[in-house]
Amino acid sequence: MATWLQSKWRYLFMFLGVQLVVMALLSREGYHKRVSYFISIFRKQENTASGTSGAGSPHARNHTGGDVYANLSLLDKAHGQGEDMPYCPKTSPLIGGPIHVNFPSGLTLAQVARKNPLVVRGGRYRPPDCEARHRTAIIIPHRNREHHLKFLLYYLHPFLQRQQLNYGIYVIHQAGNYTFNRAKLMNVGFREAMREEDWDCLFFHDVDLIPEDDRNTYMCDANPKHTAIAMDKFGYKLPYKMYFGGVSALSPLHYLKMNGFPNNYWGWGGEDDDIGVRVSLGGMFISRPSVKVGRYKMIKHKLDKGNDVNPRRFNMLAKTRQTWKLDGMNTVEYEVLSRDHFPLYTNITVHIGTEAGLHATAPSPKIPAKAPAKPPVEAPAKPLAKLQQKQQQHH
Ligand code: UDH
Ligand code: NGS
Numbered sequence: 001m002a003t004w005l006q007s008k009w010r011y012l013f014m015f016l017g018v019q020l021v022v023m024a025l026l027s028r029e030g031y032h033k034r035v036s037y038f039i040s041i042f043r044k045q046e047n048t049a050s051g052t053s054g055a056g057s058p059h060a061r062n063h064t065g066g067d068v069y070a071n072l073s074l075l076d077k078a079h080g081q082g083e084d085m086p087y088c089p090k091t092s093p094l095i096g097g098p099i100h101v102n103f104p105s106g107l108t109l110a111q112v113a114r115k116n117p118l119v120v121r122g123g124r125y126r127p128p129d130c131e132a133r134h135r136t137a138i139i140i141p142h143r144n145r146e147h148h149l150k151f152l153l154y155y156l157h158p159f160l161q162r163q164q165l166n167y168g169i170y171v172i173h174q175a176g177n178y179t180f181n182r183a184k185l186m187n188v189g190f191r192e193a194m195r196e197e198d199w200d201c202l203f204f205h206d207v208d209l210i211p212e213d214d215r216n217t218y219m220c221d222a223n224p225k226h227t228a229i230a231m232d233k234f235g236y237k238l239p240y241k242m243y244f245g246g247v248s249a250l251s252p253l254h255y256l257k258m259n260g261f262p263n264n265y266w267g268w269g270g271e272d273d274d275i276g277v278r279v280s281l282g283g284m285f286i287s288r289p290s291v292k293v294g295r296y297k298m299i300k301h302k303l304d305k306g307n308d309v310n311p312r313r314f315n316m317l318a319k320t321r322q323t324w325k326l327d328g329m330n331t332v333e334y335e336v337l338s339r340d341h342f343p344l345y346t347n348i349t350v351h352i353g354t355e356a357g358l359h360a361t362a363p364s365p366k367i368p369a370k371a372p373a374k375p376p377v378e379a380p381a382k383p384l385a386k387l388q389q390k391q392q393q394h395h
Pocket of ligand 1: 142143144205207209301302305307
């Protein structure tokens with residue numbers, strides 16, 4: 001009886017042993033994945049529990065924990081920028097998903113520059129180890145918001161690097177104290193950026209909006225794209241269906257199809273709605289990323305001095321259908337006062353005049369918002385001329 005039991009145990013152990021070996025062999029591949037999956041869950045919990053990190057503590061997070069600078073150490077400057085570099089993969093392996101955003105005090109531009117050693121003069125970057133598939137210019141309308149710009153640059157540079165883009169950042173700075181004109185500055189940005197390089201996508205980007213997920217790719221779609229779909233100040237929801245404010249992305253062809261943006265919205269409000277209407281008047285649709293991905297945190301602020309609410313915005317909006325071909329990229333007038341290639345961005349300071357025109361010093365409040373029916377003052381930059389030709393062929 002005892003011998004029978006002994007041999008039964010022996011067979012049982014042998015059977016279990018063989019099973020164990022087979023299981024170990026079969027699961028060798030999946031094992032690492034599963035282990036790292038569980039580790040990542042624990043890390044995520046750890047990071048949520050430990051609260052904030054981001055800009056204040058540069059080493060605290062890996063990519064799953066939302067540090068926008070995690071992963072970038074994988075980039076190696078030593079890799080050649082030769083002719084024979086392979087194209088970057090369609091989906092960047094550096095993308096990490098949600099980004100933790102906070103605004104620590106004491107951050108300086110010099111610190112931002114040190115954290116972005118591969119960014120070159122004028123705020124330009126291209127991946128060191130592969131040929132980027134996309135060339136994106138970021139256009140930021142600006143005046144008196146240096147403290148916001150610093151944070152935007154802190155987050156945007158690594159964000160764009162993680163997407164393996166060839167990119168450049170342009171700050172279009174309105175000179176003087178006259179009423180701010182966001183849309184006209186964007187027209188200036190478009191023309192001046194296209195003068196420098198044949199960008200295939202332009203992102204029109206408010207200075208106070210920080211993207212919170214790097215799966216929100218800064219590349220153009222087949223239609224104009226509105227990316228600031230879920231902002232914290234609107235409870236991470238679209239405030240209304242036609243909203244086109246904050247951040248949007250257009251290819252040069254999109255931009256020309258809708259005759260760019262209006263030049264005559266002085267002060268706060270309405271210009272973004274006008275742009276949204278132009279998209280459909282130009283025969284296009286608004287595309288958007290998902291609300292999960294198109295998330296932005298706004299740096300809180302009040303309405304700026306020199307940017308009072310425009311009381312005429314509703315009347316102007318009602319006439320977009322009649323005015324869009326008469327006012328826009330084909331009529332924009334301005335004077336570039338300076339162009340500086342700073343380490344983290346290209347600054348273009350521009351005189352855009354007033355409602356009364358480019359050289360009128362004292363604007364008359366009675367001047368109607370009518371678009372000037374003049375031909376364009378400046379000859380289009382070379383890539384633009386090419387595009388206009390393309391557009392004519394298109395129609
Ligand atoms: N901007 C400047 N300087 C200014 C004004 C605007 O740089 O003086 C730029 C900046 O890029 C900003 C963008 O224009 O992000 C849009 O302006 P905004 O931030 O003032 O507009 P927003 O609608 O906020 O985001 C308005 C706050 C309160 C409006 C209340 C009106 N009822
Ligand atoms: C609309 C404005 C837009 C503005 C949006 C969000 O009412 O320009 O609110 O404003 N349109 C008009 O005034 C016609 S916000 O909540 O960001 O201040 O972008």
